[in-house]
Amino acid sequence: MLWVLFLLVAWGAAAVSCVRLCLAAARLAPPPGTSPRETREGRRAADGPELTLYETAFLTGGPHRVADLALVTMHLRRRLLLAHTGWATVVDPDGRDEVERTVIRAIGPQGQSPIPPVRSAAAAADAVRALAERLVAAGLALPVGAGTDIVAAVRAVRGAALLVAAMGTAALLTPGREEGPGGSGVPVLVWFGLPLVLTLGCLAIARMEVHPYSSWASPAGQRLLNVRPASAGDPEGDVLVAVAVRGVGAVADPALRAALGRRGGAARIFP
Incomplete structure (x- = not known):
């Protein structure tokens, strides 16, 4: 009856991981009474x-x-100079929006600063926090930590599915499995098949409902991203669209890419 211990391990891993995935997915749901169209x-x-x-x-x-x-x-608009050495220099001290004004304040009164602390300060600024809150309230962005939770939960269910398969294989190789119900190996496969179906079913539902798994955008936000214009209609605008979608790796200018590629210590965002 050693196979029963393997079965308990398999059922425990499947149940815990699937419940974790369900709880994480529940955080992605829009507020009650709000349809996706609304x-x-x-x-x-x-x-x-x-x-x-x-x-x-x-x-x-x-x-x-x-x-x-x-x-x-x-x-690009000549309000800031980003040197390949990793320093930012203010050219025009008048920011056009609150995020730009935050960048200028982070650089400081001397007008020069290393880029990593400026980036960290801007990412943690009230203007970005307000942007995040608006997107979360609209159902387009995930609450803080929800995206990480769903990715980790999906990985846990995948791991549980592999563990169930491993436990089932071990049970089949264990002497005395014929003592199980039915007196053959077939019931053993059936008992391990149930938690395997549970985990694979949860993964299939998660893929249909919340895929692609994102750390920031909700499923509604992902759909809206998919219909955004692919081009801004001018070279500068196309660069900005590319940076917004793919990050600084999309920048063609090697000097600018080198300037932005110098990462400092990660700041804690939105505690």
């Missing part, structure tokens, strides 16, 4: 028919992507 129409009525570049940057890469977008925007 959420999208309400958000458009308040903020316009399409996502802004800042909103796109947040949904694809989070607060640090917003900070990178602001830095690249200011550099």
Whole structure:
């Protein structure tokens, strides 16, 4: 009856991981009584028919992507100089929005600063926090930690499925398994098949409901990202769209890419 111990381990792993995935997925649901159409129409009525570049940057890469977008925007429009050595120099001290003004304040009164602390300060600024809160309230962004939870939960269910398969294989190789119900190995496979079906079913449902798994955008936000314009219509705008969607790796200028590629210690965002 040693196979029964393997079965208990398999059922325990499957049950715990599937419950964890269900709880994580529940955090992605819109507020009660709000249909996806109402959420999208309400958000458009308040903020316009399409996502802004800042909103796109947040949904694809989070607060640090917003900070990178602001830095690249200011550099391309000659309000900031980003040197390949990793320093930022203020050219025009008048920011065009609150995120840009946060960048200028983070650089300091001397007008020069290393880029990593500027990026961290901008990512943690109230302006970015307010942007995140608006997107969460509209159902387009995930609450803090929800995206990480869903990714970790999906990995846990995958691991549980592999553990169930391993436990089933071990049970089949264990002497005395014929003592199980039915007196043959067939019932053993059936008993292990149930938790395997449970885990695989949860993975299939999660893929249909919340895939692609994102750390920032909700399923509604992902759908809205999929319909955004692929081009801004001019070279500078195309660069900014690329940075918002893919990050600084999309920058063609090697000097600018080198400047932004110098990462400092990660700041704690939105405690």
